[in-house]
Amino acid sequence: MATTRNHAPEIAPSILAADFSRLGEQIAALKQAGCRMLHVDVMDGHFVPNITVGVPVVASLRQATDLALDCHLMISEPDRYVEAFAEAGADMISVHQEATPHLERTLTAIRAAGCQAGAVLNPATPVATLSEVLEQVDFVLVMSVNPGFGGQKFLPRALDKLSQLSAWRADHGTDFRLEVDGGIGLENIGDVIRAGADIIVVGTSVFQGSDPARRFVELRRAASLATAEKA
Numbered sequence: 001m002a003t004t005r006n007h008a009p010e011i012a013p014s015i016l017a018a019d020f021s022r023l024g025e026q027i028a029a030l031k032q033a034g035c036r037m038l039h040v041d042v043m044d045g046h047f048v049p050n051i052t053v054g055v056p057v058v059a060s061l062r063q064a065t066d067l068a069l070d071c072h073l074m075i076s077e078p079d080r081y082v083e084a085f086a087e088a089g090a091d092m093i094s095v096h097q098e099a100t101p102h103l104e105r106t107l108t109a110i111r112a113a114g115c116q117a118g119a120v121l122n123p124a125t126p127v128a129t130l131s132e133v134l135e136q137v138d139f140v141l142v143m144s145v146n147p148g149f150g151g152q153k154f155l156p157r158a159l160d161k162l163s164q165l166s167a168w169r170a171d172h173g174t175d176f177r178l179e180v181d182g183g184i185g186l187e188n189i190g191d192v193i194r195a196g197a198d199i200i201v202v203g204t205s206v207f208q209g210s211d212p213a214r215r216f217v218e219l220r221r222a223a224s225l226a227t228a229e230k231a
Contacts (some may be wrong), residue, residue, distance in 0.1 A: 062089025
């Protein structure tokens, strides 16, 4: 039985692109504008060539806001840290298919910790590598840039992956959400929605400039229009 999805996707601003000296202020403004989810990119300088935030920052975010925290673990050995991020206040935790040899076990651990469990695919990783876990994930995150740095250009082949995953869940009657991250702005947000995205991570397209809340509203409006056209 096919799953129908006509609701507007979530726009999840990535704090990687935020002004950390004004982070609390920017988060409050985004919430006032209707934001319901923040994306937190966790990088270890090993799995990806950059170092960002860790458990203490997630714990501080949880104290500062009640928005859902979507923690994307771009780290080696993610199993070691699942419980810590859950205890810090993560609502969603995603791990890379490429980072763990026992993906099913890791996803089970995320759910056992009380979080929604997501699997992530790098641009060069085929959708087929997730075939054995798609019935137990809460969401799949398709990377539309190579992970590690913000501000990269969108890789169009992500659209095909989203379409493949959307078709799979329709054919199997499952209800996992599709998330996409990297290089998304007003010029291509409609494309990822038409391909099946339910959660759209945006970084520089929201935080670049002096008014992230206004840019968020513009993206959400574009997402709503694309969803209406799709329906």
